[in-house]
Amino acid sequence: MKPTAHPHRIALATRLLGCCLAAALSWSASAASIAPGSTAPGFQLHSSTSTDLSLSDLKGQVVLINFWASWCGPCRQEMPVLEQLYKKYKPAGFTLLGVNVEPKSADAVGFLKSTPVSFPILFDPDSKVSQLYAVPGMPSTVILDRTGKVRYVHQGYKPGDESEYQDQIRSLVRE
Numbered sequence: 001m002k003p004t005a006h007p008h009r010i011a012l013a014t015r016l017l018g019c020c021l022a023a024a025l026s027w028s029a030s031a032a033s034i035a036p037g038s039t040a041p042g043f044q045l046h047s048s049t050s051t052d053l054s055l056s057d058l059k060g061q062v063v064l065i066n067f068w069a070s071w072c073g074p075c076r077q078e079m080p081v082l083e084q085l086y087k088k089y090k091p092a093g094f095t096l097l098g099v100n101v102e103p104k105s106a107d108a109v110g111f112l113k114s115t116p117v118s119f120p121i122l123f124d125p126d127s128k129v130s131q132l133y134a135v136p137g138m139p140s141t142v143i144l145d146r147t148g149k150v151r152y153v154h155q156g157y158k159p160g161d162e163s164e165y166q167d168q169i170r171s172l173v174r175e
Contacts, residue, residue, distance in 0.1 A: 034133050036151055040065075040144050043129045045099065045122035048109070053097070053120055055148075062094045062172040063144040064165070067130050069102050070111035072138040074157040079115050081162045085169060086119040092173040093146070097122055101130045101138070141165070145172050 034040070040063075044054040055063070066082055068075035079098075086096040096119040100108040105123040112121065124130055133142060136155060143152040143165070152168050154161065 034142060034150055034153055036153060038150050040142065040148050040150050041129075041132045043132060045124055045129060047123070048112070048121040053122060055097075058095055058097075059148060060093070060146050062089070062092075062146055062169060064094070064096045064169065065099060065133070065142045065144070066096065067099045067101055067124075067133070067135045067138060067140040069100065069138045070107045071102070075139040076111065076115065077159070078139055078157040078161075079117060081165075083117045083119065085162065085165060086117070088166075089169050089173060094169055094173055095119070099124050099129060101125075101127050101135070143168055143172065145175065 040055065042055050044052050047053045055065075064082075064085070066078070068079070070076070082096055082098070086094070098117065098119060098121045100121060101124050102108055103125050105125060108121065108123070122129075130140075133140070139157050141152075141154040141157075142150055143154075145151050151172060154165070
């Protein structure tokens, strides 16, 4: 005699499958909002300098937005590389925004004491902006052209990725 699944378990499995499918469809629809060629979603966040910074304030500049967390090993490894890129290309009309996604900004501030950066650090404790950009994990990087269009999207970081960032930034500041 074959074992049969209990009707309640079948109903639960069906609901779970439906939820997973809805979440996947929702994520893919959100991810489309940050596809290269689309206009970057606007936002305003509190910064480490105790002021609010709005993406719209940066029109006319090439902008790299890096979503990161202090608990993320690749993020910690990438931070000094981002600082070098910022210093090198800032005079050419480039800026970099480090968007920290941790609920407690004190964790980010503590990390930045040992790894200081000169580019703006913004705090997204409720992950509203990272959700707006459909960030799937840390680190995630989005590079915008001077008109505010998304040109490049990167997931993760491994040593050597900075060469790709540099090529993309160099190309955009020349446009």
